[in-house]
Amino acid sequence: MNEHDFVAELGATWFGAGLSLHARARLGECARLLTHPANAVLLREGDDTPFFGILTRGRVALRMRVPERGPVTILTVEPGDVVGWSALVPPHRATSTAVTIEPSTLIEFEPKRLRELLEHDLALSATLYPRLLEAIGRRLSATRQQLLDLYTQQAEPVPW
Amino acid sequence: MVTDAGFLPRADLDRLIGLLREGGRTVIGPTLDDGALVYAEIGSADDLPTGWTDDAAPGRYRLVRDGSERTFGLGPPPQGLKRYTFPSRAPLAVAERTADGAVSFTAAIPDPPRLAFLGVRPCEVAAMLVQDRVLAGGPFVDEDYRARRQASLVVAVACTRSGSTCFCASMGTGPEVTAGHDLAMTELDDGFVVSAGSRAGEQLLARLALPAITPDQHAAATAAVAGARAAQGRQVVTTGLRDRLMDQLDHPRWAEVAERCLACANCTMVCPTCFCTSTTLDSDLDGAATRMERRWDSCFTGDFARVAGGNFRPRRQDRYRQWLTHKFATWVDQFDSFGCVGCGRCITWCPVGIDVREELAAIAPPYEELPMAAPVVAGSTSAYSTAVVRSVAPETADTSTLALVPSDDALLAARPGQFVMVEQPGFPALPISVSRVADGALWLTIRAAGPATTAAIALRPGAQLGLRGPLGRGWDIQRAVGRDVVIVAGGIGLAPVRPIIDTVLRDREKFRHVILAYGARTPADRLYVSEMADWADRGMVVTEIVDRAGPDWLGRVGVVTHLLDQRDWHDRPATAFVVGPERMMEATVATLAERGVPRERIFVSLERHMQCGIGLCGHCQMGPFFVCRDGPCFAMSELGDLFGREGI
Numbered sequence: 001m002n003e004h005d006f007v008a009e010l011g012a013t014w015f016g017a018g019l020s021l022h023a024r025a026r027l028g029e030c031a032r033l034l035t036h037p038a039n040a041v042l043l044r045e046g047d048d049t050p051f052f053g054i055l056t057r058g059r060v061a062l063r064m065r066v067p068e069r070g071p072v073t074i075l076t077v078e079p080g081d082v083v084g085w086s087a088l089v090p091p092h093r094a095t096s097t098a099v100t101i102e103p104s105t106l107i108e109f110e111p112k113r114l115r116e117l118l119e120h121d122l123a124l125s126a127t128l129y130p131r132l133l134e135a136i137g138r139r140l141s142a143t144r145q146q147l148l149d150l151y152t153q154q155a156e157p158v159p160w
Numbered sequence: 161m162v163t164d165a166g167f168l169p170r171a172d173l174d175r176l177i178g179l180l181r182e183g184g185r186t187v188i189g190p191t192l193d194d195g196a197l198v199y200a201e202i203g204s205a206d207d208l209p210t211g212w213t214d215d216a217a218p219g220r221y222r223l224v225r226d227g228s229e230r231t232f233g234l235g236p237p238p239q240g241l242k243r244y245t246f247p248s249r250a251p252l253a254v255a256e257r258t259a260d261g262a263v264s265f266t267a268a269i270p271d272p273p274r275l276a277f278l279g280v281r282p283c284e285v286a287a288m289l290v291q292d293r294v295l296a297g298g299p300f301v302d303e304d305y306r307a308r309r310q311a312s313l314v315v316a317v318a319c320t321r322s323g324s325t326c327f328c329a330s331m332g333t334g335p336e337v338t339a340g341h342d343l344a345m346t347e348l349d350d351g352f353v354v355s356a357g358s359r360a361g362e363q364l365l366a367r368l369a370l371p372a373i374t375p376d377q378h379a380a381a382t383a384a385v386a387g388a389r390a391a392q393g394r395q396v397v398t399t400g401l402r403d404r405l406m407d408q409l410d411h412p413r414w415a416e417v418a419e420r421c422l423a424c425a426n427c428t429m430v431c432p433t434c435f436c437t438s439t440t441l442d443s444d445l446d447g448a449a450t451r452m453e454r455r456w457d458s459c460f461t462g463d464f465a466r467v468a469g470g471n472f473r474p475r476r477q478d479r480y481r482q483w484l485t486h487k488f489a490t491w492v493d494q495f496d497s498f499g500c501v502g503c504g505r506c507i508t509w510c511p512v513g514i515d516v517r518e519e520l521a522a523i524a525p526p527y528e529e530l531p532m533a534a535p536v537v538a539g540s541t542s543a544y545s546t547a548v549v550r551s552v553a554p555e556t557a558d559t560s561t562l563a564l565v566p567s568d569d570a571l572l573a574a575r576p577g578q579f580v581m582v583e584q585p586g587f588p589a590l591p592i593s594v595s596r597v598a599d600g601a602l603w604l605t606i607r608a609a610g611p612a613t614t615a616a617i618a619l620r621p622g623a624q625l626g627l628r629g630p631l632g633r634g635w636d637i638q639r640a641v642g643r644d645v646v647i648v649a650g651g652i653g654l655a656p657v658r659p660i661i662d663t664v665l666r667d668r669e670k671f672r673h674v675i676l677a678y679g680a681r682t683p684a685d686r687l688y689v690s691e692m693a694d695w696a697d698r699g700m701v702v703t704e705i706v707d708r709a710g711p712d713w714l715g716r717v718g719v720v721t722h723l724l725d726q727r728d729w730h731d732r733p734a735t736a737f738v739v740g741p742e743r744m745m746e747a748t749v750a751t752l753a754e755r756g757v758p759r760e761r762i763f764v765s766l767e768r769h770m771q772c773g774i775g776l777c778g779h780c781q782m783g784p785f786f787v788c789r790d791g792p793c794f795a796m797s798e799l800g801d802l803f804g805r806e807g808i
Binding site for chain 2: 014059061063070071072073074075076078080099101102142145146148149150151152153
């Protein structure tokens, strides 16, 4: 991918907009832009995470399988957000199954190469990891709110 | 009063002018000069512009010969009498410094000419009364102004014709003469109906020794003025105008009008009430004497707000807003009246034709045009009236919408955000937010949470129940006019915001971008699904998200705040309405505030706190509020720390 295009493409995403120009240029060294059809399985829960990606177009469902309930969508990833953060965090195994629910384009980073880059370019690490933690933190916070099951009925009996 | 009025034949107008001129008094009246009407000295009735009228429109003024015998057929002249009572330049004082360094100040002693103003329009008289309050009615008095006013007589003429830029009837200053005059005249074809409005006027009237007017003359004068009023209609709705305008300090229209405004200050120069001045110093080269002079200034000039601390109103839009809000809002706070008398000069003489009436209607439209927070309906907790179930429509597995036809039509006046008490014999009363008023019915969306709600949605068409209301303070939709509207609802919280959606889509052009962000537990728990396509067609961006979903759901999954991720209102004034469980509202309010929606314009509903409906049982109290009475809809700025706090 042309370096200039890549930096612009990455900068247009929520995740990439928070990265320095240096970081975006370095990341270009191991990135490719890929478009997947709908219903493509990008990650499989428990498997090695094949890439760290940033969704630029489309929608990706993160699903977990529950026996007798089938796949449950926990979250949908919208353009700008990350897919496959586990590629950067040991043990590098996907925490959910990621399926495109419409044709989707991602900037995908080859995980081994990206990890090497991060290991040797501390300036890159210093800007990428806080952003990654912010993305994961948002997910954690959202998951907690979902866990509260706010829209459900009160458990205790009411006279009304 | 008919009995007090006399009739002055047209041929006798010079008798009046002669009386006014007695004792060396100069008579100032309308004359023609340079293609416009100008107040100047007149020696006799021959100096008056008989047979003329004018064609005034936004940015346009032409004299027109109408061939009539009328003397006062012209509207207000470009320059009002302010140039005589409050001249553009007036000496204030002289400061002197002698060679040995002694400094002295000598205030100017007013030496006003004795003037009689003839042919003064009612709006002009009203403007003098406004300036009297400003310049001579407070603790600080402009002595030059006071002296000039005391030395003048006012002979007013009621208007029997309205120009296209006149709006005195809206401002309550015309077209009849009601106060502030010594004599008032109404012109008929053959003369004038004359009455007195002061002691000096009574003396003049007595010396004129006029025959009493006939009933026909009285009727003709009254009808002529009524015709002028009818020709104007009601162009500026002043009810609530002060508050409406002050609610709109960040309306986008200020920037838009500033694009057209040249900041030429014409409007303030022709305004008969504008009183802002600057003091100029004119010093000798050696500094021995400095003359201090008061000169007209204008809040439109770029440096008007440059004070010791810098220029605090640098943008043109700020200066236009300052002018308009002063005239129609803050003037009320300062002087207990509007600073506008509806003479229309600022419209006529604006080079680009900015019409203050249009700007007011766009920026601060009357409350009547949109449903507003309605006054609380008084009533006891037992004042139920019967309603009949017209239909019951299931929304989800546990939620249905009842359409109820009330026997009391007052219930159909429910405003968005208000609620009603629903009573079924044998069950506790339910406070339920109104989810729509349409087709003579009140729509209530009820979720089966306990025995009473379960019984309510089990009712069949034709069944009866009791209703009380409408109750509480609803949504302040007025605060959203001209702005982006952000509606965020969670779960059954979509019901109390649906009347906002109905209102906004009915008057879609009054609002900018309108977005609904709706969060539900699962796809099957969503309300009003069948209406959403229609809402989108009518100009609302409908976004949805659910907490969890199966593989069939192709929409978003996550929390409702994720729907606001791509939005930013820092440069787009927005108003938000939020309803849902408390934790959802807290997260939403935080997200909206981060994204540039000010807390004064984030409204939440605390409907879950309601109990008896009128704030008498005490259950609903939260800090200083009874939620049933003072809410359930609140601005976040009103709630402050109370919102989201446990145990209050």
